[in-house]
Amino acid sequence: MREVLSGLAQRRLADVAAARFTEEPVLVLNGPRTVGKSTLLSELARRLHRPVIDCDDPATRAAVRADPGRFVESSEPVLIDEYQHVPELLDAIKAQLNRDLRPGRYVLAGSTRYAAIPAAAQALTGRVDILPVLPLSQGEIDGVPETFVSGLLDNAEIEMRATQAPATRDEYAHRSTSGGMPVALRRPPGRSRSRWFANYIDLVVDKDVMDISRVRQREMLPRLLRQLAARSGQVLNIAAASGAIGLERSTAENYVKLLEAVFLVHRLPAWGTTLGSRIVKHPKVHLIDSGVMAWLLNLTTEKIAQAAPSTLTEYGHLLETFAVGEILKQASWSDAPVGSGYFRTEEGDEVDLVLERDDGQVIAFEIKAGSRVTGDDLRGLRLLRDRLGNRLREAIVLYTGEHAYTHDGYVTVLPLDRLWTLKMR
DSSP, rough: OOOSOOOOOTTHHHHHOOOHHHHEEEEEEETTSSSSHHHHHHHEEEEEHHHHHHTTHHHHHOOOOOOOOHOOSSSSEEEEGGGGGHHHHHHHHHHHHOOOOOOOOOOESSSOOOOGGGGHHHSSSSSSEEEEEOOHHHHHTTOOOOOOHHHHHOOOOOOOOOOSSSOOOOHHHHHHHOOHHHHHHOOOOHHHHHHHHHHHHHHIIIIIIHHHHHHHOHHHHHHHHHHHHHHHEEEEHHHHHHHHOOOOOOOOOHHHHHHHHHTTHHHHHHHTTTTTTTTTSEEEEEEHHHHHHHHTTTTTTTHHTTHHHHHHHOOOOOOOOHHHHHHHHHTTTOOOOOOEEEBBBBOEEEEEEEEETSSOEEEEEESSSSSSOOOGGGGGHHHHHHHHHHGGEEEEEEESSSOOEETTEEEEETTTTHHHOOOOO
16 A cells, blocks of 8 residues: 555556547546546557647637637547537537548547536537546556456456455555545645645636536535535435535535536435335435545544544445445446446435446445444345345445455455455456
8 A cells, every 4th residue: 555656557547448439439538637637638649649639728728719620620539638618629529520420530538527518418419438537546556457346247256365465444544535636645645635635626616617607606615515525425415415504405406516517526326216116216425536525524544543433434434435436436447338326225224336237237335334244234235135136146245354255145245455456257
């Protein structure tokens, strides 16, 4: 485990993006600011021997805005960074695709969710492949390839024997509070990293959010974000979050959409709503990066080590957000479509994350911050097994204990670090 990230982390997404670009006319790299999209775009540019048009540069942006058609008219691949600053580009690209729809024409990178850009809804429908660029995974941080989720999706057998010593509770606390934002990880934990998170939130709110919508109560956005951080890993209750800061619910709903659009939060949809009448249909909310969440909640490794009950509750939600994020990062590298959500009944039986393959097979995950797993921890997985039968391909509990074993003949209990250390067969 590295205390500080040095050098450039090798992105698993580079090869995925290069392969997708050979199949699609337009590839969009979409993800949070400073997550590494420009670095990924530069890598593609190097492979394609093409320049990058950077619309984050004011002079370049002005030139592109004045004549977008000139910048996209080319028989060679065109790569554009922060394209959302010049939405007119999308209409110009559409005109080009009407004449030539062959694969490998445009790569666009942006820090605003593609669907949140009004021009995008009409211009390139059916002609674009959107590739999420998420914070660094633990394997990318450590410089080791991860095969856990890809192995599960490909029906590989889970190896129960460990190849290295399991992570300690202190290591889990360190990893989850650090998150995966590359620039933050290059700073030492403490005040320097804290300042970066504070400046990052201000930059995203003042620049990216304001580019989408001129909100009237800018000062409420960070307050709402803190409320969502306190509720990360829980069913989204906008009324409670808005009421806690004296914000109208309708305004809060719009602001949550803006925070989603700039990749600060993510709604994890309810899954399995057709499996019964008493299945919760509201989404969960998760912070995109667990490091941002920890900073917003003032959760540090030192506070977690003190084991105060209120801190441990927050840490449980942090670890769930961290683990869900790690699984979804690995799932985003899959060539096949993978559905994701969570399962919960009105009685409170829950499964933290469900992945559904395109053949309908399901992989279910329950995440526990504790070092022991009891029968009560499996209630949601049992219920899901009863409802799905043979469709439940794997039921997995990830916890902070040291041992891997099988429970009740169908639940695989694994140390959480197997997500990034286990090599699937």
